[in-house]
Amino acid sequence: MLVLGVETSCDDTAAAVLLDGRTVLANLVSSQDAVHGPFGGVVPELASRQHVRQILPILDGALEKAGVGLQDLDGIAVTRGPGLVGSLLVGLSVAKGISFRWGIPYVGINHLEAHLLAIFLEKEVSFPYIALLASGGHTLLYQVRGFGDYLYLGGTRDDAAGEAYDKVAKMMGLGYPGGKVIDRLARQGNPKAVSFPRCRMKKGSFDFSFSGLKTAVWHYLKGRGRNKWESEKADIAAGFQEAVVDMLVTPALRAAREHGMSRIVLAGGVAANSRLRERMVEETQEEGMEAYFPSPALCTDNGAMIALAGHHWLERGRRDDFSLNADADLTL
Ligand code: KG4
Ligand code: ZN
Secondary structure, three states, X not given: OEEEEEEOOOOEEEEEEEEOOOEXXXXXXXXXXXXXXXXXXXXXXXHHHHHHHHHHHHHHHHHHHHOOOHHHOOEEEEEEEOOOHHHHHHHHXXXXXHHHHHOOXXXXXXXXXXXXXXXXXXXXXXXXXXXXXXXXXXXXXXXXXXOOEEEEEEEEXXXXXXXXXXXXXXXXXXXXXXXXXXXXXXXXXXXXXXXXXXXXXXOOOOOXXXXXXXXHHHHXXXXXXXXXXXXXXXXXHHHHHHHHHHHHHHHHHHHHHHOOOXXXXXXOHHHHOHHHHHHHHHHHHHOOOEEXXXXXXXXOOOHHHHXXXXXXXXXXXXXXXXXXXXXXXXXX
């Protein structure tokens, strides 16, 4: 089965072609970082306008790279939520248009489900597993019991982990998005030189909170003054990152222990973080568990994961009709 995956939920315009649910023939992403960079975060109206400009070239590019035409497709999978409604509508409208013109079935995909399944594009993982999804918009913990069977364990009560990275990077004038830059900078710093508080939830909760950490960084920068903290940037980045990683790894491992799981799968943009990957490997090994993470390009938003989720739904006979709408607050 040949499936086209279309993703426009936030600020990446992405399209991919997936063969038989495992061979990625093309996976193209047009990033809008340069558009939103000057604002230090995604500007929804600019995002939708940029999707309108990029969607057809990205689709054409993906089909060309895969060496297939629209008439060869067996299905189309498109993100229908959660995300920015104006952005979602661009991808959804294009997918519906192609479906209508060529008579190709299409399915609307939950972006969160696609992240949780992205690992299968590269590795075989046996169910059940604990999934930690950490991105710019979400920080969620699930028990994945099978395809379509997800048990919610916890989520962030305020900022998402990626959002904390982006906001701290903005405070330090490091540009947008902040995750990659802080990750790189932190490698030159000492995580013990500047220590930030960790938020711990009460026993039994698998929720997260990152806004206190963000505020702590703000107070630290203000207290030191720019002249002083400029020369400590790498240590601040390392201290902040170590706190984020602690706050992600600890609940994920506890969830695995308490639910009797031996596998933890990471997903979402923050799963590309080098320190998170390192710590997750070390700590799961100590407990006789296994950690899995997709390669960085499949952690951040991409069309291949949408096509993969679409493949499973299409295989199970699901078909959506043209009344399907975008849902900015779609849950799993
Ligand atoms: O999954 P994603 O591409 O989009 C959303 O659905 O949000 O995630 C983007 C987020 C951004 O906040 C970005 O700063 C963060 O992932 N990110 C990282 C890294 N690469 C991207 N955070 C920490 N370390 C990284 N290496
Ligand atoms: Zn995402």
